[in-house]
């Protein structure tokens with residue numbers, strides 16, 4: 371049965387290998403996603419509760435991380451990366467991880483999450499073109515691939531350029 375929980379120290383190795391494997395066949399990859407996660411765990415922008423694993427029995431089959439970013443003077447989150455074991459893809463694990471992460475983020479009071487990625491995938495979770503909401507990427511990217519989701523409706527809208535943790539090397 372699928373079980374989702376916060377990542378623990380003893381998961382680090384499995385998570386590293388999982389991300390590496392998942393991104394080998396990914397459409398878009400810089401080949402550094404597993405190392406990015408290692409760097410982000412040491413970052414001041416790391417949010418312990420938002421480093422999340424999915425388990426099938428005791429095997430780690432999925433991972434998602436949300437880290438803090440700034441949009442002008444306000445904090446928000448960035449979803450990056452997400453990875454599901456190739457042989458476990460298209461079974462709803464990615465969805466379960468993202469929804470768990472969004473709910474935890476709401477509990478923690480984060481009002482917005484941004485993501486860089488496939489618009490057809492993230493649209494399914496409510497993400498919309500960020501430029502239409504006056505939130506901009508700090509790099510050149512097709513506008514439809516930089517997206518934002520408002521997690522808490524009654525919080526104020528955020529506007530500005532997104533500033534990632536320095537560990538992203540952007």
Ligand SMILES: CC(C)(COP(=O)(O)OP(=O)(O)OC[C@H]1O[C@@H](n2cnc3c(N)ncnc32)[C@H](O)[C@@H]1OP(=O)(O)O)[C@@H](O)C(=O)NCCC(=O)NCCS
Nearest residue numbers: 392396452453454459460461462463464465487488490491
């Ligand atoms: C992207 C990824 C995390 C999706 O995980 P998954 O467990 O296969 O996804 P799910 O089965 O939960 O699918 C959730 C929804 O997204 C859709 N979806 C999944 N992958 C998609 C893709 N690459 N493009 C568009 N839609 C996608 C599914 O059809 C499903 O839609 P539905 O709920 O309307 O039926 C997984 O394919 C993966 O690890 N890929 C390699 C790494 C990667 O590319 N990460 C994303 C970088 S932007």
